[in-house]
Amino acid sequence: MNNAIARLITRYSHVNWALADQAMVSGANFLTAILLARYLGIEGFGVFSLTWLVVGMFGGLQQAAISNTMMSIGPKQEDTKLPSYYAAVFMQQAVFASVTSIFVLGGAIATSIVYPDWEIGPLVLPLVAATFAYQNQDFIRRYFFARGRIMAALGNDAVSYLGQLAALGWLFVAESLSPASALWAIAATSAAAALIGMLHLGPLDWGSADFSAVLKRHWRMARWLGGETLISLAAGVLFPATAGALLGPAAVGALKAAQNLMGIAQVLLFALENVVPRRAAQHYHQSGIFALIRYLVRVASFGGAVTLCVTAFFALAPEFWLRMIFGEEYASYGNLVR
Numbered sequence: 001m002n003n004a005i006a007r008l009i010t011r012y013s014h015v016n017w018a019l020a021d022q023a024m025v026s027g028a029n030f031l032t033a034i035l036l037a038r039y040l041g042i043e044g045f046g047v048f049s050l051t052w053l054v055v056g057m058f059g060g061l062q063q064a065a066i067s068n069t070m071m072s073i074g075p076k077q078e079d080t081k082l083p084s085y086y087a088a089v090f091m092q093q094a095v096f097a098s099v100t101s102i103f104v105l106g107g108a109i110a111t112s113i114v115y116p117d118w119e120i121g122p123l124v125l126p127l128v129a130a131t132f133a134y135q136n137q138d139f140i141r142r143y144f145f146a147r148g149r150i151m152a153a154l155g156n157d158a159v160s161y162l163g164q165l166a167a168l169g170w171l172f173v174a175e176s177l178s179p180a181s182a183l184w185a186i187a188a189t190s191a192a193a194a195l196i197g198m199l200h201l202g203p204l205d206w207g208s209a210d211f212s213a214v215l216k217r218h219w220r221m222a223r224w225l226g227g228e229t230l231i232s233l234a235a236g237v238l239f240p241a242t243a244g245a246l247l248g249p250a251a252v253g254a255l256k257a258a259q260n261l262m263g264i265a266q267v268l269l270f271a272l273e274n275v276v277p278r279r280a281a282q283h284y285h286q287s288g289i290f291a292l293i294r295y296l297v298r299v300a301s302f303g304g305a306v307t308l309c310v311t312a313f314f315a316l317a318p319e320f321w322l323r324m325i326f327g328e329e330y331a332s333y334g335n336l337v338r
Contacts, residue, residue: 017150021157022271026263028161032182033260035168037253037326039177046249048179049256051123053240054108055131058100062135064229065222066092067142071277073217074146076285083205086143088214090204093139101132126183133190140197146278152200160193257326258336261318265310269303 037045070089077085108124137160144153167185171177243251276299284292314321318337322330 017154018145018275019268019271021150021154022267024154025157025161026267026270028165030260030263031165032168033256034325035172036177036182037257037260037330039172040179042253042257042329043248043250044179044253045256046251046253048182049240049252050249051120051127051179051183054104054127055134058104058131059135059138060229060232062093062096062100062139063142064225066096066218067139068225068273068277069218069222071142071146072221072281075148075278075281082147083203084208084210085214086147086201087204087206087209088211089143089218091209091211092215092218093136097132097135097139100135101128104128104131122180123183126180126187129187130183130190133187133194136194137190137197140194140201143201144197145275147202148278152197156193156197159196160189163189163192254330254333255336257322257330258318258333261314261321261325261337262311264314265307268306272299272303 033045036048040048066089070086074082074085074089105124105128108120108127112121112124137156141153141156141160144150144156164186167189168177168182171181171185240252240255243255276296280292280295283295315338318334319331322334322337
């Protein structure tokens, strides 16, 4: 009986800390959006949002190909194989982050040449730096979650996201905030958190890491997650990018303001992403497919109910919330919230 109570307390304390972590991350991102939206104006915020689409796109692919797969496969490994398994995954992450950053560099340079009127030259280097640093910090935080080290993930995110907010606040006070300086600030704080996290990874067996075997096993799962991610990116990236090309950066700024407002509804879901894959893998491994289904139904029902309540709340008076949070020039875009 006492053991059962202890397991129950441990399980829900993990969820609570994961929720606290995600609340901090989402809160920092939400305040960042408000700061940028108010200081840069709707057009400048649109320019920043367009560049951040690139970071988010490759971050989503990285999560599908490596992080989310690791969070499902890692907890099922035998204890003796964990150091070599995670060493191989770290090698995958290093290769992926390097290749995608080079791709972003080439694409940004080519875009600046083909479309000189866009004036994205000053954004090339900070965009590449943000892409590389963001991916690695996000991977390390998810590594800590996969290992069940919730407090380590919380501390790492505090360095990254609270540091990001502090850096942007300083730029705001110094009147030096711009899309380029915002990207540099995010890159710097993400890199600092990633470097600190690497000092607390725990034992990794680089010598016995079977990169090829782990890559093949990850591919069997990642190809499905990657396909789903590409479909999501088609809606989440191509639509704002097309709006920017046809209607200008101001349209993107309005769209991102509406998305950030509704993003509050996703705090719980993002928190569960850090817990559910690991718990689901354990349910399936220990008790089979029906235990897994029962667990996922409970999670989906709870998450769906909370999401419905939050979205309905903001959809009732979107113009009021846009005006109060982002400023008067955003108030006319209430229909985007709905």
